[in-house]
Amino acid sequence: MAADLDLSPLIPLVTSALGVGGIDELESWTVGELYGYASDELDRLTGAHNVVVECAELEVAAGGPNVAYPADRLGTLAAFWTSGATVAALRPASVRELEAREDDWEAAAGEVTHYVEDFQGADLFRLYKQPAAPGTATLLYLAGAEDLSESQTRAPIPAPIGDALALRMIAEARRKDCDAQLPEAAAFVEQVLGLYESALSAYWGEGF
Amino acid sequence: MTYAQIKTRVLTRIGADQADAAAQADAGAAVNLGQRLLALLTLCLESTRELPLTPGAWRYRMLREWPDWIAPLRVRLSTDQSAGADSIFDGVQADAGMFNEETYASRPAPARPKLRPARLADLAALNPAWIATPGTPERYATAGFDHLFLDKQPATSGTVLLVTYARSPLPLTGDGQTPEIPAADHLALADFATAWLRLPEGGQELGKAAVYLGRFVDAARQRAAAVRARSIAARYDKLPLELERFDVSRLVRTLARKETSWPPTSTSRR
Numbered sequence: 124m125a126a127d128l129d130l131s132p133l134i135p136l137v138t139s140a141l142g143v144g145g146i147d148e149l150e151s152w153t154v155g156e157l158y159g160y161a162s163d164e165l166d167r168l169t170g171a172h173n174v175v176v177e178c179a180e181l182e183v184a185a186g187g188p189n190v191a192y193p194a195d196r197l198g199t200l201a202a203f204w205t206s207g208a209t210v211a212a213l214r215p216a217s218v219r220e221l222e223a224r225e226d227d228w229e230a231a232a233g234e235v236t237h238y239v240e241d242f243q244g245a246d247l248f249r250l251y252k253q254p255a256a257p258g259t260a261t262l263l264y265l266a267g268a269e270d271l272s273e274s275q276t277r278a279p280i281p282a283p284i285g286d287a288l289a290l291r292m293i294a295e296a297r298r299k300d301c302d303a304q305l306p307e308a309a310a311f312v313e314q315v316l317g318l319y320e321s322a323l324s325a326y327w328g329e330g331f
Numbered sequence: 332m333t334y335a336q337i338k339t340r341v342l343t344r345i346g347a348d349q350a351d352a353a354a355q356a357d358a359g360a361a362v363n364l365g366q367r368l369l370a371l372l373t374l375c376l377e378s379t380r381e382l383p384l385t386p387g388a389w390r391y392r393m394l395r396e397w398p399d400w401i402a403p404l405r406v407r408l409s410t411d412q413s414a415g416a417d418s419i420f421d422g423v424q425a426d427a428g429m430f431n432e433e434t435y436a437s438r439p440a441p442a443r444p445k446l447r448p449a450r451l452a453d454l455a456a457l458n459p460a461w462i463a464t465p466g467t468p469e470r471y472a473t474a475g476f477d478h479l480f481l482d483k484q485p486a487t488s489g490t491v492l493l494v495t496y497a498r499s500p501l502p503l504t505g506d507g508q509t510p511e512i513p514a515a516d517h518l519a520l521a522d523f524a525t526a527w528l529r530l531p532e533g534g535q536e537l538g539k540a541a542v543y544l545g546r547f548v549d550a551a552r553q554r555a556a557a558v559r560a561r562s563i564a565a566r567y568d569k570l571p572l573e574l575e576r577f578d579v580s581r582l583v584r585t586l587a588r589k590e591t592s593w594p595p596t597s598t599s600r601r
Binding site (some may be wrong): 127135136139140141142144173174175176178200201203205210211212221228261263265279280281282283288291297305308311312313314315318319321322324325326327 | 353357360364367370371372375390394398399400401402451452454455459460461462463475476477478499514527530531532533534537538541544548553557565569571572573574580
């Protein structure tokens with residue numbers, strides 16, 4: 124996505140902090156390895172702080188209550204049902220709650236009011252009741268970020284969080300067991316990363 | 332201080348050659364990094380811009396609208412087509428009215444009413460069909476880095492929001508440029524960059540530079556406190572984090588002792 128933050132301009136900052144003149148002079152690390160460290164950190168941040176949110180509109184046939192999650196979903200924020208002129212926010216429910224509510228809840232058909240996430244594995248959710256007419260389930264969900272690499276250097280994050288990924292590259296590179304290992308430098312960068320972590324918790328939450 | 336003055340201060344402190352282009356570039360990158368971090372920690376930079384609403388749209392990706400987006404501070408309806416210039420630090424905006432203020436005697440309806448912040452669950456509780464409810468928005472919610480949701484969606488174009496948001500600074504590129512953060516904090520950028528440039532050396536040099544990082548955090552803490560007080564007075568929806576909870580003395584002591592664990596586990600190690 125063109126509007127996403129490009130991390131490649133941060134690489135000179137990283138190589139400078141590692142004491143080398145540029146990516147051509149990297150000996151103890153590779154550029155791909157550095158992006159791997161950043162990618163791992165981005166994965167951790169998305170899971171820990173609810174920071175990447177996406178929306179999917181999933182077409183549902185009449186009588187087809189099971190809906191597959193998007194592949195990148197980590198957690199659900201909200202779900203909506205649209206069918207014809209009907210639009211409704213769906214309430215989350217568990218199988219246990221629906222069993223208590225209605226003996227034959229799986230076969231019940233009519234107005235869709237709830238969504239169930241513990242029905243059958245982690246790859247799909249179920250609508251209750253079964254929709255009598257086709258419609259669209261709109262899912263607002265926490266997503267995993269795309270892996271970063273030399274060929275995929277963009278991420279949907281604000282500029283200061285890009286810095287945090289660059290700092291993670293430095294910390295992990297300096298912690299690596301190699302001739303260029305520098306634990307005190309890794310510790311220094313971790314201290315600064317603690318500041319970013321505090322900001323993430325304060326502004327975007329503690330995760331789910 | 333200008334960008335060049337800050338870089339000069341940094342390179343003098345670490346004894347680097349002022350004429351070395353690579354050293355200048357490294358110092359510049361460190362200063363920019365410090366400025367972005369300070370803006371994140373203190374939310375001291377803000378802009379107020381117009382967001383024209385798309386008919387029927389219930390959600391917006393703010394990083395795609397404005398790449399310098401960090402977090403919303405205040406969202407209002409706009410009827411003022413001349414608005415949209417960047418606001419300045421300590422600028423006073425006392426005309427932010429709330430809905431229903433006109434019900435008070437002799438109080439006119441606000442020209443630019445503020446949208447109330449809400450959670451997604453609140454919007455659903457108030458109106459289960461909120462994602463497809465035509466009307467003038469009264470509440471907004473956020474999720475993730477940049478999603479902004481509106482409880483009602485205008486049916487026609489022409490509705491504009493005035494969004495005040497905390498933003499990242501513009502990068503410093505020219506030597507004559509002045510950092511956007513308040514002038515009192517410019518020296519903190521030199522402190523941060525001084526510590527940062529000791530990073531490749533490690534060992535004692537890095538340990539000695541830890542005091543500069545402590546000074547940077549101290550400056551950020553003071554600025555965050557000032558911004559927080561001002562934000563509360565301005566009824567902003569988001570406040571800077573409380574850096575008072577971040578123990579700077581522990582940080583400096585840890586680095587000086589070259590400990591490698593995070594977080595430091597004890598304050599009794601002296």
